[in-house]
Amino acid sequence: MTTPDYDYEDLGLVAGLEIHQQLDTATKLFCGCPTTRRDPEVATRTVTRYLHPTRSELGEIDDAALEESRVDREFEYLAFDTTCLVEEDDEPPHRIDDEALDVVLEIAALLDTTTVDQGQIMRKLVVDGSNTSGFQRSMLVATDGEIQTDDGPVGVADLLLEEESAGRVEEREDGVTYALDRLGIPLVEIGTKPDIRSPEQAQEAAAQIGMLLRSTGQVKRGLGTIRQDVNVSIADGARVELKGVQSLADIADIVRNEVGRQVELVEIRDELADRDASVGDPQDVTDTFADTDSGVIAGAATVMAVPLSGFDGLVGREIQPDRRLGTELSDHAKRSGAGGIFHTDELPAYGVTEAEVDALRDDVGASDDDAVALVAAGASVAESAIDAVVARAEAAIEGVPEETRGANDDGTSRYLRPLPGAARMYPETDVPSVDLDLGAVETPELLTERVERYVAEYGLDDGLAEQVAYGRRMPVFETAVEQGVDPTLAAGTLESTVTELRRDDVPVGNLREDHFLAVFDRVESGELAKEGVDPVLRTLAEHPEMSVEEASEEAGVAGVDESEVRETIAEVVERNGDQVEAEGMGAFSGLMGEAMGALRGKADGELVSSVLREEIQKRA
Secondary structure, three states: OOOOOOOHHHHOOEEEEEEEEEEOOOEOOOOOOEOOOOOHHHOOEEEEEOOOOOOOOOOOOOHHHHHHHOOOOEEEEEEOOOOOOOOOOOOOOOOOOHHHHHHHHHHHHHOOOEEOOEEOEEEEEOOOOOOOOOEEEEEEEEEEEEEEEOOEEEEEEEEEEEEOOOEEEEEEOOEEEEEOOOOOOEEEEEEEOOOEOOHHHHHHHHHHHHHHHHHOOOEOOOOOOEEEEEEEEOOOOOOEEEEEEOOHHHHHHHHHHHHHHHHHHHHHHHHHHHOOOEEOOOEEOHHHHOOOOOHHHHOOOEEEEEEEEOOOOOOOOEEEOOEEHHHHHHHHHHOOOOOOOEEOOOOOOOOOOHHHHHHHHHHHOOOOOOEEEEEEEOHHHHHHHHHHHHHHHHHHHHOOOOEEEEEOOOOOEEEEEOOOOHHHEEEOOOOOOEEOOOOOOOOOOOHHHHHHHHHHHHOOOHHHHHHHHHOOOHHHHHHHHHOOOOHHHHHHHHHHHHHHHHHOOOOHHHOOHHHHHHHHHHHHOOOOOHHHHHHHHHHHHHOOOOOHHHHHHHHOOOOOOHHHHHHHHHHHHHHOHHHHHHHHHHHHHHHHHHHHHHHOOOOOHHHHHHHHHHHHHHHO
């Protein structure tokens, strides 16, 4: 399926973003534990919880939490030697972290928002196991901001400071395993107003917010540290929240595919209306498949089916690339613990014969214009799953259901749960409110401004300046140039050289700031040739415990004095005397490579070039 080029204005596309970014603070939001991620293999113990929804202060239960609780699951949490009682929910949370407050107020200023006078921490009900307490703590910080895009301004509705959820490690049949190292890391949530009108504007708005966040220099970097959620609707559709878009580059595709999905669902709705479609009652059809060759069905205790009157050909209709209406029905069945569904638009197949399909239609009273969906599982799971299929099929007759969906890596999405409502929010009584004031906040230099400064002050080209300004090692570059290191050397090393090393599978993550600064110092002092930077960094990456001096010796690029350089080059010219006499300076290029090879990066290229020219001129 290829997504068409839609007229988004004609479709009435409305979209908004929710950006979740981890802050790079020393400690977590409500305890003194470090915010460093740990390897699950070093966990020291486990904690187990069973969670269930509770009523709000008004006596209501949130629909999303209620659906989550219908599947009985055990949640296991990996604890570490740094895990405290707050993270285990065995002690009340501490006061909110001051460093996180400072960073979020800086972000509020960059987004041109208005802060609230007093921040009140709230509990947000979450029973998917991602928090040991069964809720997430969140605080509204500011409202009414704005960012600029090429297609016009996008309003910022709200800015919140909240605690990050636990990291999902493993999904099991009876539950989920999480790790507590991520739980409680300070997280900002930025929600835009529904001002976005195209996939491209959504991606640009997200990029602009990301740039502002990174400009603070106090946000975490790397996979999973920033997540983008997108709310999308079209005029004839419904608001759908798409959660967990990991890559900025995926946002436009996610929006396009969701628009396409809603367009297809609207067309299916209209076709179902023309057919006067309806959904029948679930029936037990276990006996129909008593002798089946289908392994999945044969291994199930119960087979439940539901007739879908007028749905023939539409259950198998593609609504996103490689995803069909039947996939939507299957997603809902999976939420009840089933492995998925079968439906007659795809049968006979999977060991189900044509005779069995005919018998199935007869048993549930389905004609050739109808479809039949069936679930094979344990008795309770099959009954719950077929009820979920019925509800989703009935929603298809109405059109596009409001829901929360998970973003897939291929730009499509899958059903997660109903949209959450206000019933899951209530005040946190264990943490005092805090006064908020932007008056003393100093906004940082924007990354876009920094790029311009690097070009103007240091003479870097636009591309290299942008790489450095947006890169993780920007602070190293700033320190290096402050210490008098040549900006071009520092920038080229931190970006181009490190990129080449990474492509060669060198563990560049082992390289520390002091490694780079010491290498730059040796180059500036003449103890290391520029050509020796690459091999020294390779050695340091493999042996980070070494000093730069030791790495230089190990790499064989310890510096040589000028007399040794002249002696080596004289030998090269002597060996190639006939060529020099015949070609003169025409021999320079070939001999330069030989000379640099003989010196093995121990001498600066400019010095080698100068001495070689002198030696050739003597011979010529």
